Amino acid sequence: MTTIQVHNTLTGKKELFVPVNGNRVLMYACGPTVYDMSHLGHARMTLVYDVIQRYLRFSGYDVTYVRNITDVDDKIINRAKSLGISPEQVAREYTYTFWHDMHCLNIQPPDFEPKATEFIELMIQFTKELIEKGHAYESRGDVYFDVASFKEYGKLGKKTLEDLLVGAREQVKSQDDLADRKRNQVDFALWKSAREGELGWSSPWGAGRPGWHLECSTMTKHVLGETIDIHAGGEDLVFPHHENEIAQSEALHGKPMAKYWLHNSFVQVNSEKMSKSEGNFTTIQNLLGRFSADTIRIFALQTHYRHPIEFSMESLTAAKTALGRLLRAAAYATPAEQSNGAGATAGEAVLKQNAQQITRATAESLDPVNDDLTKQFRKTFTDAMDNDFNTAIATSQLFFLSDKIFVETDENRRRGYATVLVQYARLLGLTLSDTRKQVDDATTKQIVDLVLELRNIARTKKDYETSDLIRKRLADAGLNVMDTGGNTTWEQA
Ligand SMILES: [Zn+2]
Known part of the structure; x- marks a missing residue:
């Protein structure tokens, strides 16, 4: 049944997608390490795999999608130290922030969202078994994976074990303060001993915490199984x-960890990767103050997921203008298709929209026009998505259909085209809810400042009736105006 081609990092080729087990698709994407606000780079990653899992469901697969939360990690511990609070508090705070951001971006929740701290016992078990099999060793309270014991090491990153071992030997040992604990410098920690006063779980090797890589191997195994279909993440994770x-999973299980490895490219700013460490990031909350979720989505999906996106406010503004065309075209759909339905809360509306998604099998029967134009549109759209999820072409098809809607004079046909437009936009997670009449925060501030400027002009002219009326009306709207020492300021009551 399958016609989907996916680029597999493991083979470096585009391959026909054939799940391991019939119609079931087991998919795992590496989730966030919750130690700070999410930025557009994180949003791109979750958005790409959100669209891919939606498209696999559209294609009739029985998908189980897992995205984890890394809630124990050196970054969290360091952040906690700098804030003077516990690592648990840091993790909890930024887990909530992440959920909020994802919800605002209309990213569907995964089927399971395991947290690393819930799997510590199983991680210890995983480590024990690797030691028993001769793939890991204990060293002064730490446990390391013995890279030389796994002959296929380097197959994903296209590096040879020999080169890595030689490179590791040549590295100055003082660059790695744990070097004297390892057999080979390329060996990596499965378990890290806790230092004085640090967060730690008791283990056969003393108090400590799991290494990041071990977290994902253990959660993949226990939530999905020893071999899954798709393992995904940002290209920096390869x-x-x-x-x-x-190395960990295949050394222990003796079978492939995942059949397909998918990796998305970065968001860049002036050709540099957007990242916390580069300090060139824009938080999702910051962007959502100025742009709708649909705008951010269009901006991200106009580029194929394996290509970098160059970020600028200008390109987001261009995406906003482009989205305006889709919104105008979608407005021709019947109210039931394009709106949320009266009385529904925003959350209910999104749940309903997601539940009503068309599938490959129902697309034709739910196409109210089914003429040459929509047949061609549906084919081009699915051909593009079948070709390694080419959202760049798929979104361009939405614009193509919009242009046809604008010139169509037959009302019924126009409504039908608009319905098809909305159906396919939703496959990409676009709500096409008309937000053009909503005013963003920056604009609101400008308007209030303008009103206060007019009030000051009235006061200068001793027109106190008008200035008092403005103050009262602003108070009715929930804004307190304060005049102090010749300055006027305002705040929300
Ligand atoms: Zn991972």
Whole structure:
């Protein structure tokens, strides 16, 4: 039944997608390490795999999609130290922030969202078994994976074990303060001993915490199984994170960890990767103050997931203008198709929209026009998505159909085209809810400042009737105006 081609990092080729077990698709994407606000780079990753899992469901697969939360990690511990609070508090706070951001972006919740801290016992068990099999060793309270014991090491990142071992030997040992604990510098930690006063769980090797790579291997195994269909993440995870996951899981189980490895490219700012460490990031909340979720989605999906996106406010503004065309075209759909339905809360509306998604099998019967135009549109759209999820072409098809809607004079046909437009936009997670009449925060501030400027002009002219009326009306709207020392400020009551 399948016609989908996916680019597999493991083979470096585009391959026909054939799940391991019939119609079931087991999919795991590496989730966030919750130690700070999410930025557009994180949003791109979750958005890409949100669209891919939606498209696999559209294609009739029985998908189980897992995205984890890394809630124990050095970054969280360091952040906790700098804030003077516990690592648990940091993780909890930024887990909530992440959920909020994803919800605002209309990213469907995964079927399971395991947290690393819920799997510590199983991680210890995983480590024990690797030691028993001769793939890991204890060293002063730490446990390391013995990279030389896994002959296929480097197969994902396209590096040879020999080169890595030689490279590791040549590295100055003082660059790695744990070097004297390892057999080979390329060996990586499965278990890290807790230092004085640090977070730690008791283990056969003393108090400590799991290594990041071990977290994902263990959660993949226990939530989905020993071999899954798709393992995904950002391209910076290929080496060493996913390479190490493969080493741990395949050394222990003796079978492939995942059949297909998918990796998305970065968001860049002036050709540099957007990241926390580069300090060139824009938080999702910041962007959502100025742009709708649909705008951010269009912006991200106009580029194929394996290509970098160059971020700028200008390109987001261009996406906003482009989205305006889709919104105008979608407005021709019947109210039931394009709106949320009266009385529904925003949350209910999204749940309903997601539940009403068309499938490959129902697309034709739910196409109210089914003429040459919509047949061609549906084919081009699915051909593009079948070709390694080419959302760039799929979104361009939405614009193509919009242009046809604008010039169509037959009302029924126009309504039908608009219905098809909305159906396919939703496959990409676009709500096409008309937000054009909503005013963003920056604009609101400008308007209030303008009103206060007019009030000051009235006061200068001793027109106190008008200035008092403005103050009262602003108070009715929930804004307190304060005049102090010749300055006027305002705040929300
Ligand atoms: Zn991972």
